Amino acid sequence: MSKAARLALIGKSGAGKSLAGRYLSVGLGVPHIKTGVICREISRMLFDNEDKRSTQRLDDALTALDPSIFLRAALRPIKIENGFVVDALRFREDLNLARDNGCKIVRILAPDEFRFTRLAERQQVFDRQTDNQHRSETELDDAEVDFDIVNDADLVAFEGKLAEIVARG
Template identity: 55%
Template structure:
């Protein structure tokens, strides 16, 4: 990379859009460390409720973000060196978005159709009701947030890789 400073990316998008897959590819193909904000919430959900269903993780979101609105992002960034190239696999809340922007992160929005998202979540064994879980603030709060890039991910691997090549060829 020819950039004078480390590039940092944070992904936004709805559940099942493919943020984790895009983050994996960025990590693998561009040598950035992937940092997961959701892993802590899912672990807590498994411990407390025995599942990772959206209703359960959203309850945890609601409870713990009252303590610190960016609790999951802060926890995920612990141990990341200030100039380390990283990709945060998911921002969910406006406070996380503001914190990431303040730290110089570039934002990538990942989108997919509702049908594709529902199919992916079902394949993962996650219970997700679009009319209920899809209306939670963790799904909607960043709908209007500005993104530097958008990747449409309805399953065409070549299109996603082309979009990533375009993003990474631009530099900072």
């Protein structure tokens, strides 16, 4: 992977993608790109919150204009050839765009109860019945990936798996 490493993370809300993205970005010396930041900012401006229901409504509306609108916007300020870690692909079009840009795909897996606890700790409103079924949570469930990493609250083991990816660089 080296200095020009390009990684894209997939996984459900609360799985630990942002934590993994920060770790990998620092370890590989490349920018950490956060696609969700843009959506959450718009949600706060329009709805005065960043609840999943609000961000999912934005996903639905804006991805109708451009299926990879958030990923394209997040990548705009960087030089792709210098490498990056993008921490949240949500849709098939994003996955294809990431692969077209030379990304290795890393899936972060976490048990639902762990995810829901993390979301509650972040005070992110997340309805298990409806929000967990939105396409932004399910569309990449069957995606082919280069690495699967389990985050089940054992931070040492989680960081160990991330370190293995960094070491391959």
